[in-house]
Amino acid sequence: MTDPGTIVIVGGGHNGLVCAASLARAGRKVLVLEAADQVGGAAVTREFSPGFRVSSGAHLLHALDPVVERTLKLASHGHAFARTGLNTVALGAGDPLILNGAQVLAGEVSATDRLALAQYVSRQRRYAALLARQHGRIPSRLGAGFSVIRLFGGGANNRITENPAPMPWSLAKFAFDLRRLGRADMRELLRVGTMPLYDLLEDRFENAQLKGALALDGVLGARLGPRSGQTFFTSLQRAGAYGLPRGGMGTVTGALAIAARAAGAEIRVSSPVASIRVATREDGGEHVTGVVLESGEEIAAVTVVSNADPKTTFLKLLGARHLDAEFVRRVQHFRTEGCAAKLHLALDGVPQFRGVPSAQLGERVIIAPDLGYIEAAFNPAKYREFSPAPVLEITVPSLHDPGLAPPGKQVLSAVVQYAPCDLAGGWDAGRPRFLAATLDVLTRYAPGLRAQILDAELLTPVDLEREFRITGGHWHHGELALDQFMMLRPVQGAAQYATPLEGLFLCGAGSHPGGGVMGSAGRNAARVVLAGRRT
Numbered sequence: 001m002t003d004p005g006t007i008v009i010v011g012g013g014h015n016g017l018v019c020a021a022s023l024a025r026a027g028r029k030v031l032v033l034e035a036a037d038q039v040g041g042a043a044v045t046r047e048f049s050p051g052f053r054v055s056s057g058a059h060l061l062h063a064l065d066p067v068v069e070r071t072l073k074l075a076s077h078g079h080a081f082a083r084t085g086l087n088t089v090a091l092g093a094g095d096p097l098i099l100n101g102a103q104v105l106a107g108e109v110s111a112t113d114r115l116a117l118a119q120y121v122s123r124q125r126r127y128a129a130l131l132a133r134q135h136g137r138i139p140s141r142l143g144a145g146f147s148v149i150r151l152f153g154g155g156a157n158n159r160i161t162e163n164p165a166p167m168p169w170s171l172a173k174f175a176f177d178l179r180r181l182g183r184a185d186m187r188e189l190l191r192v193g194t195m196p197l198y199d200l201l202e203d204r205f206e207n208a209q210l211k212g213a214l215a216l217d218g219v220l221g222a223r224l225g226p227r228s229g230q231t232f233f234t235s236l237q238r239a240g241a242y243g244l245p246r247g248g249m250g251t252v253t254g255a256l257a258i259a260a261r262a263a264g265a266e267i268r269v270s271s272p273v274a275s276i277r278v279a280t281r282e283d284g285g286e287h288v289t290g291v292v293l294e295s296g297e298e299i300a301a302v303t304v305v306s307n308a309d310p311k312t313t314f315l316k317l318l319g320a321r322h323l324d325a326e327f328v329r330r331v332q333h334f335r336t337e338g339c340a341a342k343l344h345l346a347l348d349g350v351p352q353f354r355g356v357p358s359a360q361l362g363e364r365v366i367i368a369p370d371l372g373y374i375e376a377a378f379n380p381a382k383y384r385e386f387s388p389a390p391v392l393e394i395t396v397p398s399l400h401d402p403g404l405a406p407p408g409k410q411v412l413s414a415v416v417q418y419a420p421c422d423l424a425g426g427w428d429a430g431r432p433r434f435l436a437a438t439l440d441v442l443t444r445y446a447p448g449l450r451a452q453i454l455d456a457e458l459l460t461p462v463d464l465e466r467e468f469r470i471t472g473g474h475w476h477h478g479e480l481a482l483d484q485f486m487m488l489r490p491v492q493g494a495a496q497y498a499t500p501l502e503g504l505f506l507c508g509a510g511s512h513p514g515g516g517v518m519g520s521a522g523r524n525a526a527r528v529v530l531a532g533r534r535t
Contacts, residue, residue, distance in 0.1 A: 003029060003300070004290070004302055005302065006029045006030065006299075006300070006301050007023055007029065007303045007304075007305060008031050008033060008290065008291055009030060009031070009032045009305045009306075010291065010304060010305070010306045010307060011034060011035070011041060011306065011308050011469075012032045012033075012039035012040065012041065012253075012257070012267060013041025013042065013508065014041065014043050014252065014253050014517050014518075014522070015307050015508050015509060015518075015519060015521045015525075016034075016305070016307030016507060016508070017032065017039060017256035017257055017259075018065075018068055018072070018507075018523050018526070019305055019507040019526045019529075022522065022527075023526045023529060023530065024264040025071075026526070028530075029264075030260070030265040031265070031266045031267075031268065031299070032260065032265060032266065032267040033271040033272075033273055033291065033299075034267065034268065035270070035271065035272035035273070035469060036270070036468075037270050039253055039256075039257045039267060039269060040249070040257075041057075041253070041307070042056060042057030042464065042475055043055070043056075043057060043058055043249040043250070043252060044057075044248075044249065044250045044253060045249060045250030045404075046250070048344050048346070048455070048457045049346040049455035049457070051346075051405065051409070052344075052404070052406070052454075052455065053248060053411070054248065054344045054397070054404065054411050055248040055397070056342070056459070056467070057342065057468070057475050058249055059244075059248075060086070060243065060244065061081075061242070061244070061245050061252065062238065062241060062242050062243065062516070063237075063516045063518045064252070064518060065518050065519045065523060067136060068518075068520070068523055072255075072256065074252070074255040074259065077255035077262075078247075078251055078255045079245065079251055079255040080251070081244060081246060082244045082247075082397065082401035083243060083362065083401075084243040084244075085100065086241075086364045086395075087099065087100045087360060087364065088213060088364050088366060089353075089356055089363050089364065089365045089366070090210070090366050090368065090369075091209075091353065091355075091356075091367050091369065091445045092369035093208075093369060094107075094209065095108065096353070096355045096356050096360075097209045097210060097213060098360060098363075099117075099213060101241070102118045102122065104117065106357075107207075107209070107210075108207075109207050110206060113206050116205055117205070117210065120214070123188065124235070125239055126181060126185060127236050127239075128236045128237075128240070130177050130178065130181065130189075131236055131237075133177055134174060134177075134512075135518065135520040136520055136523065136524065137524075138497070138524055138527065139486045139512045140174075140487050141495075174486075193230070193482075194233065195229070195231075196226060196227045196228055196229055196231050196232075197214070197215045197218040197219075197231040197232050197235060198225075198226040198371050198375065199227075200232055201214055201226070202371070208370035208371070209370065212369050212370045212371060212373060212374060213366060213368060214235075215231070215368065216366055216393065217235045217238040217239070218232060218235035219231060219374065219378070219391075220238065220340070220391075221340050221415070221417075221474075221475060221476060221480075221515070222339065222480065223337055223338075223339040223418075223479065225374060225375045225377075225378030225379070226371050226375055226378075227375050228378075230481060230482050233481075233482055237480050237514070237515075237516065238516075244395065244400055244401065246401055248397070248404065252517060256519070272293065273293055273294070273317060274292050274293060274294040274317075275291065275319070276288060276290075276291055276306075276313075277290045277291060277292060277298070278501065285502065286322055286501060286502065287302070287503050288301065288302060288303065288304050288504050289301070289302070290304070291304060291317075301503075302503050303503050303529060304504050304505070305504075305505045305507050305525060305529060306505070306506055306507065307507050307508045307522070308508060309336065309470055309474075309477040309478065309508060309510045310331055310477065310490040310491070310494070310508075310510040310511075311332075311334065312470075312471055313506065313508075314327075314494075314499075315328070315331060315332070318501065318504065327491070327493050327494075327500055331491055334490050334491055334510070335478060335479040335484065336470075336471045336472035336474045336477065336479075336510075337461075337474065337479075338461030338470075338473035338474035338475065339417060339418050339419060339421070339474075340415055340416065340461070341415075341417075341419035341434065341458055341461065342413070342414070342415060342416070342459040343392075343412075343413070343414040343416050343435075343438055343457070343459075344414075344457040344459075345411070345412040345413075345414075345449075345453055345455070345457075346411065346454040346455040346456070347405075348408075348452045348453075349409070349452050350396070350399065350410055351412060351449050351452060352446060353365060353445050353446045361396060361399060362397075362399035362400050364394070365393075365396075367391060367392040367394070367442075367445060368391045368392075373389070373391070374391055376389070377390055377391045377417065377418055378417075378418050380418065381418040381420045384422050384423055386418065386419050386423060386433075386434045386437070387437070388437050390417055390418065390419075390434075390438055391416075391417045391418070392414045392415065392416055392417075392438070392441065393414060393415040394412065394413070395412075395414070396410055396411065396412050396413075397413060398410045398411045409454070414442075416438050419460055419461060421461035421465065421473045421474075423460075423462075427460045427461075427463070430460075431458055434458065434460070435456065439453075439456075460473070461473025461474070475515055476509050476514055476516070477490075477514075478509075478510050478515075480514045480515060485512075486512050486513075489511060489512045489513075489514060490506070490510045490511060494511075495512065497521075497524060497525040497528040505528060505529055506525065507522045507524075507525035507526070508521060509521060512524070
């Protein structure tokens with residue numbers, strides 16, 4: 001019989017493992033229950049064809065929490081990079097454009113655009129750093145009487161109430177960070193934060209390929225096009241340098257699992273949770289008492305931390321009957337519709353992209369030729385159709401990490417947009433047609449590719465939902481948008497990791513700060529559990 005004092009963590013994804021390691025290091029007894037036969041969630045490395053291994057979900061690492069990396073000593077547990085500081089090779093009508101941050105390494109770009117790029121990237125990095133400082137903070141609760149104008153520096157003439165509510169401490173720190181940007185940058189952030197990237201890039205740049213390359217980071221993984229509002233804000237989520245973990249993303253989560261076990265946590269795989277158990281106290285209030293596995297096994301616990309997405313946690317594992325109707329409505333309206341697919345190709349040799357130097361074939365290659373192309377690719381998704389000419393982010397990780405493929409062979413991994421999870425007609429019929437459309441685009445830029453393909457796998461959002469148990473197949477567990485950000489993520493009443501049900505907490509990507517292999521949500525959730533906080 002499990003000790004009821006055990007903290008049960010539902011799901012062994014990267015955030016669940018970080019949470020487990022953090023709690024175990026604090027002396028708590030922790031049990032991680034993972035449904036799959038290996039830990040890592042969507043951040044795993046697996047064989048998709050004999051001898052060919054690939055990162056199933058995310059394939060580039062750019063936002064791993066440095067505190068997590070340092071305190072859990074991931075380097076000593078096997079985490080290393082095969083390549084860091086990847087260039088971006090943007091394909092289009094002309095010669096490839098090769099970028100590294102604010103530098104244009106190759107391609108015909110005017111002096112005016114080069115200067116504009118340096119200014120754009122510099123400002124973007126300052127804004128991204130501001131957001132990154134919020135990653136390790138518990139979001140504030142916004143109470144009645146709080147003035148949003150005060151957050152952005154409103155003075156006495158902007159007074160909303162005679163006795164305004166005090167500004168929460170973590171929000172005060174955010175306000176201080178905003179002020180530190182300086183008046184010019186702060187005003188510019190308020191101006192452009194909700195802007196479509198299309199308008200911003202059209203205003204600042206001339207080169208079509210450059211604009212396409214910069215726009216991609218604002219829409220990748222999202223159900224948005226460059227003309228959609230707040231895409232400049234979403235682009236800030238991907239402002240870091242890109243790296244390829246040696247051994248694939250599974251070595252990152254593998255290192256987290258080693259750290260968790262070394263701290264004393266127990267991890268059980270092939271142990272899917274069917275439901276969260278609830279009991280009623282004498283005063284009528286409810287509290288968590290443990291979980292029930294799909295096998296029927298019951299595990300007692302007074303604290304359950306869910307690494308599952310919010311809809312799975314509240315509507316499936318817990319059940320709406322244990323929650324207030326208004327809270328359930330908020331959860332139901334949390335946007336989780338995935339729109340990105342993942343392509344894996346086993347290749348008989350190195351793919352040759354037209355005009356790309358051999359030394360650059362192992363970089364981050366993107367097919368987003370211009371703003372119009374990306375917007376046209378997005379348009380069908382509005383009507384539940386896939387893009388006939390998709391946008392792609394491509395890597396050939398085996399060029400830097402030969403162990404991912406047999407000798408002389410290569411692995412190609414690509415994120416493909418747009419692929420709505422609710423495809424009209426369903427993905428059983430749509431998958432082969434979308435794969436054909438994707439290969440058509442690839443061979444337009446790499447003419448000999450089809451002859452090199454030994455095997456292919458296309459994971460649609462429906463496949464990602466089924467394989468990784470993520471509602472809607474959205475790898476961020478929910479759209480990263482201003483109305484689903486910080487103290488609004490996932491919903492009011494559960495934005496500080498504690499939930500309305502006593503003993504139940506969240507630690508997944510559906511919580512602040514969101515998706516990406518960061519680990520910040522897991523670390524923050526552990527702090528809340530240890531502090532004994534309630535919503």
